[in-house]
Amino acid sequence: MKTELISLVLVLLALVGTPTGVILYDNAARPANEITLVAHRPLDGNWSQREIRVKRGQTVRLRLTSEDVTHGFYVPDLGIDAGPISPGKFKTVEFTPERTGSFRFYCNILCSHEHGGMIGQIIVE
Numbered sequence: 001m002k003t004e005l006i007s008l009v010l011v012l013l014a015l016v017g018t019p020t021g022v023i024l025y026d027n028a029a030r031p032a033n034e035i036t037l038v039a040h041r042p043l044d045g046n047w048s049q050r051e052i053r054v055k056r057g058q059t060v061r062l063r064l065t066s067e068d069v070t071h072g073f074y075v076p077d078l079g080i081d082a083g084p085i086s087p088g089k090f091k092t093v094e095f096t097p098e099r100t101g102s103f104r105f106y107c108n109i110l111c112s113h114e115h116g117g118m119i120g121q122i123i124v125e
Contacts, residue, residue, distance in 0.1 A: 039071035072109035
């Protein structure tokens with residue numbers, strides 16, 4: 001009887017503990033700050049957000065996409081270069097800012113005659 005009870009308890013712990021551990025690990029691995037940023041030619045709206053505020057020391061995940069033509073995403077002062085972002089596709093950039101300040105981002109792939117207007121800033125507080 002004792003052996004059956006101990007076996008039952010061990011099986012229940014395995015059934016409950018394993019999924020709980022997986023969920024906790026998955027949530028711990030995911031950054032608290034995930035931001036989707038959509039690029040458009042300046043004539044059609046520019047970046048979906050031209051100002052992004054984040055906390056120093058907090059991991060940030062940027063999900064980058066384009067709705068029209070190939071764009072780039074470049075933040076030289078933070079060492080970020082996402083490379084080409086094709087329409088309808090997503091690129092993910094993850095970083096942890098270590099210093100406060102305002103950091104300019106821009107499209108670094110010629111996208112239209114108003115390409116120079118594809119700018120924004122990441123503000124690290």
